[in-house]
Amino acid sequence: MARRRKGRDISGWLVVDKPAGPTSTAVVNKVRWAFQAKKAGHAGTLDPEATGLLAVALGEATKTVPYVTDAMKAYEFTVRWGAATNTDDAEGEVIETSDSRPSDDEIKAALGQFVGDIEQVPPKFSAVKIDGERAYKLARDGADVEIAARPLWVEELLLVDRPDADTAVLEMTCGKGGYVRAIARDLGRVLGCLGHVVTLRRIWSGPFDLETAVALDRVEELAQTPELDALLLPLETGLGDLPELHCGVESATRLRNGNxxxxxxxxxxxxxxxxxxSHQGTPVAVGEYRGGKLQPSRVFVTG
Structure with a gap:
């Protein structure tokens, strides 16, 4: 007999403004504890030192996670020129240096190579799996990690600030699977000056943005209170990039039975x-539209 999971049957989304330090999993666990929820998950990992938007799903909303994960996302990040690291960020060891520094015009001219359909090799210290093992684990063990290039759609890549000759602030909008650290690494190589990420902040993801985000400290402060429940966004927020259809009570029953x-x-x-x-404002299912009918792939049990 399956063990019954403890906690509340509560569903919805909490958009957290993640601070630097904790892992994405640690943030999810904190949110789950704060709501005393049975089930929780997130839509897109942020590295521990990265900040910004982390959309956390509770209960039935976890079924909508793939649609947020697959959506477009935007990041603001700072690149430091003059050094490459083994992790492609400031947490790693410097493996190569350069005295060269690019001009603003040189940076802007190079950015076009990273827009549109590109091929990107993820960082060696990443969660990509190689023969069933995480790349970062193999890299930490000293293995010679070889990761194949992967396709990535980059909608936009802009130079937004130049604090000094050593750093540049960029903003990128991209599809699923993009590694900002790889962009900084490859851009530094193209410019002949080397580079790595020193700050990274996700500013929006699919239907979510930082305007609705809650600081993690605030989540802890309001833990297990009605005030925290009031901050929860509806389950269907995670479906905001998909078209909405409607159905009657009979169709709702059929859909929830997987038909x-x-x-x-x-x-x-x-x-x-x-x-x-939806039926009378309540999400019923998500699936494939077949000309007047829907074939459900996920159904929602709410209320």
């Missing part, structure tokens, strides 16, 4: 497109 059912409001939805369905 296709008739839906309305699909005039602008293409056949085969992913959409979600």
């Amino acid at each position: 296709p059912a008739e839906v309305t409001g699909g005039g602008d939805v293409e056949f085969g497109e992913t959409a979600w369905v």
Whole structure:
């Protein structure tokens, strides 16, 4: 007999403004404890020293995590020129140095090489799996880590500030799987000056932005109070980038049982497109639209 998980049946999203230091998993565990929730997860890992938006899902909202993870994201980050590190950030060991420093015009001219469909090799110290092992574990053990290049869509990469000759502040909007550290590393190589990330902040992710974010200290301060519950965003917030359809009570029952059912409001939805369905304002399911019907892939048990 399966062991019953303890905690509250509470569903929704909490957008946390993650501080530097804790891991993303540690933040999720703190949020889960604060809400006394049965289940929690996050939509996109941030490195421990990175800050900014970490969207934490509770309960049924964890079923919408893939749709946020797959969405576009934006980061602001500072690159320090003149040194490459083994981790591609300031936490690693310097492995090569350069006295060269790029001009603003040189940086702007090079950025175009990293926009659009590009191939990116993730950092050796990353969570990418190689033969079932995490790359960072192999790298820490001294293994010669070889990671294959992966496709990445970069919507925009801009130079937004130049505090001094040694540093530059950039902003990047990209799709799933982008490594900011790899952008800094490769940009430094292209410019012939080397580079690594010294600060990194996620400013938005899919339907979430920092305007609705809560500081982790505030989460701890309001733990297990109605005031904290009031900060929870609805489950369907995580579906904000998908079209919404509607259904009647009979279709809602069929969908929740995993069966296709008739839906309305699909005039602008293409056949085969992913959409979600609500009944009287309550999320029912998400799945594939098939011309007047929805084939559910995930169903929601709320209320």
